[in-house]
Amino acid sequence: MKALVVANWKMNPISWKEAKKLFEETKRMSGLLKVSVIVAAPPIFLRDIGGLRRGKIGLAAQNVHFEQSGSFTGEVSALQAKDAKANYALVGHAERRAMGETDDDVRKKVAALLALEMTPIICIGEHVRDDEGSHFTFVREQLLTALRDVPQQKIAKVIIAYEPVWAIGAAEPMRPHDMHEMSIYIRKALVEKYGEVGHKLMILYGGAVDGTNVGTMLEHGGVKGFLVGRASVDAKRLAELLRVMKDA
Ligand code: PGA
Numbered sequence: 001m002k003a004l005v006v007a008n009w010k011m012n013p014i015s016w017k018e019a020k021k022l023f024e025e026t027k028r029m030s031g032l033l034k035v036s037v038i039v040a041a042p043p044i045f046l047r048d049i050g051g052l053r054r055g056k057i058g059l060a061a062q063n064v065h066f067e068q069s070g071s072f073t074g075e076v077s078a079l080q081a082k083d084a085k086a087n088y089a090l091v092g093h094a095e096r097r098a099m100g101e102t103d104d105d106v107r108k109k110v111a112a113l114l115a116l117e118m119t120p121i122i123c124i125g126e127h128v129r130d131d132e133g134s135h136f137t138f139v140r141e142q143l144l145t146a147l148r149d150v151p152q153q154k155i156a157k158v159i160i161a162y163e164p165v166w167a168i169g170a171a172e173p174m175r176p177h178d179m180h181e182m183s184i185y186i187r188k189a190l191v192e193k194y195g196e197v198g199h200k201l202m203i204l205y206g207g208a209v210d211g212t213n214v215g216t217m218l219e220h221g222g223v224k225g226f227l228v229g230r231a232s233v234d235a236k237r238l239a240e241l242l243r244v245m246k247d248a
Contacts, residue, residue, distance in 0.1 A: 003218075003248040004036045004225035005241065006060065006121060006161070006204060007232030008090065011042055019045045020052070025235040027057050033246040038121075040090050043076045050085025060088035060121065063096050066108035078112045088119045090227075092146065094165045103145040111149040114157060122146045123206070123227070124186075125163040135164075139182065140189050147193065155194045159202045160186060161227045167207025168229065176220035179205050183222035211240030218248050 007026060013019050023039060030037040038058035041049050050059055061081035065072050068079040081089060090096075091113070092106035106122065113120040124142040126135035143160070150158060162182055167174045183203050190198030205217060206227030214226065231237040 002036050002224070003245045004038070004202060004204065005030075005232070005238075005245065006038045006040055006088075006090075006159075006206075006225070006227045007238065008040045008062065008093070008206070008227055008229045009042060009233050010062070010095070010229055012233045016045060016048060019049070022233065022235060023049055023052065023057075026232075026238060027055055029235075029239050029242050030057060031055055033242045035242045035245045035248075037242075038088050040088070040121075043081075046076075046081060046086055047084035054085075058088050059086045060090055061086045062090050062093065063101075064089045064091070064109055064113065066105070066112040068112075078109070078116055078118060082116050082118055086118070088121055088159075089113055090161075091120045091122050092142070093123045094125060094163060094168055103142055106142075106146045107148050110146050110158070114150060114154045117157075119157050119159060121159045121161050121204070121227070123161045123163055125165050125168075125207075127165045129164070129166075136182075136185055139186065143186060143189055144193070152194060152197075155190075156197055156200065159204065159225075160190075161204040161206050162186060163206035163227060170208045173205070173208040173213050173217060176217050179217065180220060180222035209241070210237055211244050214241055215244050218245065224248055 038060050040060035040062050064078040064081050065075040068077050091109045110120045126138045129135045204225040204227050205223045209226045209228050210231035
């Protein structure tokens with residue numbers, strides 16, 4: 001499995017001029033250091049980025065609507081994102097869920113994306129942890145609801161991003177050991193539902209990842225890919241991160 005960075009730009013940067021510059025830099029570094037990158041850009045920049053020479057860089061919407069078109073003011077459909085040349089989409093990011101997105105919405109979005117041959121990057125993660133391990137059941141429920149309509153022959157196309165909500169935007173990521181434990185738990189749920197192919201699915205970690213901590217996460221976290229917010233919208237910090245990942 002190759003190392004992967006999904007650069008979640010969130011609502012950044014503030015102009016197309018800056019977005020283009022950041023994208024060109026990202027592309028250059030990804031090519032130079034041979035780390036796969038998918039850029040999850042704001043919808044306003046998707047089509048313009050889609051029109052650039054992208055090389056091997058993947059392009060993701062940060063959210064999509066499951067209907068193809070209709071009366072959904074302010075929304076962008078998976079079909080429209082695909083038309084803008086996005087081949088991936090984040091689904092159920094914690095910041096979307098905080099705005100009201102439910103497990104059931106996530107399930108519909110995943111199905112809509114797969115029907116269009118796009119890759120859903122399904123974001124799951126608990127708000128809190130306790131000694132009873134309720135975070136495991138919480139994550140399992142999110143995962144299994146998101147995958148409810150995904151048949152065996154489509155599962156290979158899915159990417160899972162585990163992001164504990166408490167680590168997003170935090171100073172430090174979760175402990176690599178805890179990530180390792182969660183990656184085994186998620187993998188087990190996937191294998192139980194889908195068999196062998198569950199071993200091959202990409203599981204990403206997200207939450208406060210940057211060049212200073214990605215090395216230990218790679219070594220002890222049981223993951224080879226990351227969903228990166230803040231460190232992906234600063235070209236210097238992204239370069240630092242990709243440099244550490246280069247040999248992974
Ligand atoms: P962060 O965000 O890297 O800024 O913590 C991660 C995310 O929300 O995907």
